[in-house]
Amino acid sequence: MVSPLGWISNDETCDVINVVSSARSPPKSPTHVDSNPRYKVSKEPYTFTNRYPGDPSAYPATTFRCSRSIVGIKRFANAVWYRSKAMVKDVVTHEHSDTLTDSRKPHWAPPEILEMIVAHLAYNPQALKACVATCSAWYNVAAPHLHRTLTLRQWDAESSHTYLNPLEYLHKLELLPFIKQVQFERGIFGTPWASPAIFDSESLQYFSALENLQDLAIADLEFFKFPMGVGEYFGQFSPRLRSVTLSGPRGTRRQLLDFFKLFPKLDDINISHYYTWVGAHHALDTPIVPIKGELRGQLTLGNFGDEGLLKDIIFAFGGIRFTSMDLHDVLGTQLLLEACVDTLETVHIHQSGF
Amino acid sequence: MITQPLDLSCNTVLRSLEVKGSLIAESSKHARTIRDLLSTITSPAFSEVVVVFYELDVRWPPRGLNEVLREMYKIKRFRVAFCLETQEELRAQGLHRLTMDTGAAAAGGAYEFLPSPPSVFSRRGTRYGRL
Numbered sequence: 001m002v003s004p005l006g007w008i009s010n011d012e013t014c015d016v017i018n019v020v021s022s023a024r025s026p027p028k029s030p031t032h033v034d035s036n037p038r039y040k041v042s043k044e045p046y047t048f049t050n051r052y053p054g055d056p057s058a059y060p061a062t063t064f065r066c067s068r069s070i071v072g073i074k075r076f077a078n079a080v081w082y083r084s085k086a087m088v089k090d091v092v093t094h095e096h097s098d099t100l101t102d103s104r105k106p107h108w109a110p111p112e113i114l115e116m117i118v119a120h121l122a123y124n125p126q127a128l129k130a131c132v133a134t135c136s137a138w139y140n141v142a143a144p145h146l147h148r149t150l151t152l153r154q155w156d157a158e159s160s161h162t163y164l165n166p167l168e169y170l171h172k173l174e175l176l177p178f179i180k181q182v183q184f185e186r187g188i189f190g191t192p193w194a195s196p197a198i199f200d201s202e203s204l205q206y207f208s209a210l211e212n213l214q215d216l217a218i219a220d221l222e223f224f225k226f227p228m229g230v231g232e233y234f235g236q237f238s239p240r241l242r243s244v245t246l247s248g249p250r251g252t253r254r255q256l257l258d259f260f261k262l263f264p265k266l267d268d269i270n271i272s273h274y275y276t277w278v279g280a281h282h283a284l285d286t287p288i289v290p291i292k293g294e295l296r297g298q299l300t301l302g303n304f305g306d307e308g309l310l311k312d313i314i315f316a317f318g319g320i321r322f323t324s325m326d327l328h329d330v331l332g333t334q335l336l337l338e339a340c341v342d343t344l345e346t347v348h349i350h351q352s353g354f
Numbered sequence: 355m356i357t358q359p360l361d362l363s364c365n366t367v368l369r370s371l372e373v374k375g376s377l378i379a380e381s382s383k384h385a386r387t388i389r390d391l392l393s394t395i396t397s398p399a400f401s402e403v404v405v406v407f408y409e410l411d412v413r414w415p416p417r418g419l420n421e422v423l424r425e426m427y428k429i430k431r432f433r434v435a436f437c438l439e440t441q442e443e444l445r446a447q448g449l450h451r452l453t454m455d456t457g458a459a460a461a462g463g464a465y466e467f468l469p470s471p472p473s474v475f476s477r478r479g480t481r482y483g484r485l
Contacts, residue, residue, distance in 0.1 A: 123478075124442065337360065337364065338364050341365055342366060342367060343367065344365045344367065346368075346370040347365070347370075347371060347372065348373070348374075349372075350373075350377065351387075
């Protein structure tokens with residue numbers, strides 16, 4: 001026999017039944033009760049506990065303590081009868097009800113809708129933190145947005161080995177795969193800090209765990225501090241990096257070009273505060289080896305004064321196919337416009353010299 | 355920095371030209387340069403001029419912008435869109451203000467020379483400066 005909320009055995013040898021069940025998920029078969037730990041069968045004498053579905057205040061839990069007297073048996077039989085009747089009604093209603101409108105069932109938005117909702121909060125960290133603390137479903141959707149950008153800063157002028165500590169913490173929390181953008185911010189003590197001294201073997205291992213990194217932004221990168229080249233440090237991002245931002249880079253034209261050539265999948269380039277920088281570099285006069293590149297996203301240049309680097313990029317990548325350009329005080333603007341005659345759709349030009 | 359005039363006649367699929375709102379309204383020299391640039395466009399796909407505002411611009415909308423746009427419209431036909439470049443924290447307030455100002459100006463006939471009133475949208479700021 002089936003009660004509204006659980007299975008009640010007809011076995012006369014089982015004279016004590018205590019059924020405690022969830023009001024929202026009545027079992028449909030005895031096997032369900034047997035396998036469900038929420039339905040407990042105890043040996044406490046003559047105790048029957050039941051909870052009706054719906055509002056607990058409207059259907060308070062009732063407990064019957066039945067003696068071996070006739071009255072007790074009648075009460076027990078009545079209780080079983082009415083609960084059986086209610087269970088039948090519940091099953092019938094359940095089978096014919098629309099699952100989306102059944103108020104007794106938990107309502108979850110489809111994952112696609114949930115993703116759209118959370119995407120609107122992508123730049124609201126407080127809201128995202130609230131989302132990840134809600135439940136596992138919301139965590140799965142909100143966590144990639146919350147941990148999308150990792151910003152590395154110079155915390156202490158003397159402790160360069162600690163600058164990449166956030167990588168270690170995120171690795172312990174298994175959050176590194178969520179990161180799609182890494183920013184090396186400008187040094188707060190006026191000196192560039194992105195140098196080989198901050199990269200040890202452990203941090204390079206963490207770099208390799210950034211398996212979904214697409215956007216790399218580095219401020220004040222001094223290429224001449226990397227005598228063996230920057231490929232050893234940033235080359236791990238080669239297969240997947242789509243966007244590179246360099247703010248105030250210091251290096252020769254060839255050093256910058258070699259850096260960009262590390263990333264054949266590159267779509268977007270953003271360079272600001274770069275002027276022709278003549279420095280000693282052993283590969284300055286060697287021929288440029290072209291690669292099969294992409295460069296079909298957005299080019300953003302601000303305060304840029306090296307037209308030769310633009311020519312080298314065009315040659316090294318086998319041409320450029322940018323669809324959007326944002327050019328703010330750029331030497332070589334016309335060169336860029338003519339290099340993208342068949343692809344450029346949007347252009348923003350601002351020249352102080354106008 | 356730039357000495358030679360720019361030429362967009364080679365760009366055959368150009369759809370949109372973006373200009374800085376406060377600059378073209380306040381600098382007649384810059385406005386003239388943009389008009390010259392506009393006159394070089396030959397792309398059949400060209401249809402839009404996006405006037406970009408920054409956070410501070412919205413608090414003080416540039417005066418005379420509609421006159422500059424009117425002069426530009428005489429050279430080439432286009433739709434106008436106002437874009438607010440801002441940080442996320444200020445986006446809602448700034449966009450609301452820009453929308454209200456644009457609506458009021460359109461209702462007053464400031465953009466009657468356009469086929470439709472300017473549309474308004476926002477986006478995250480471009481990183482020109484140092485990180």
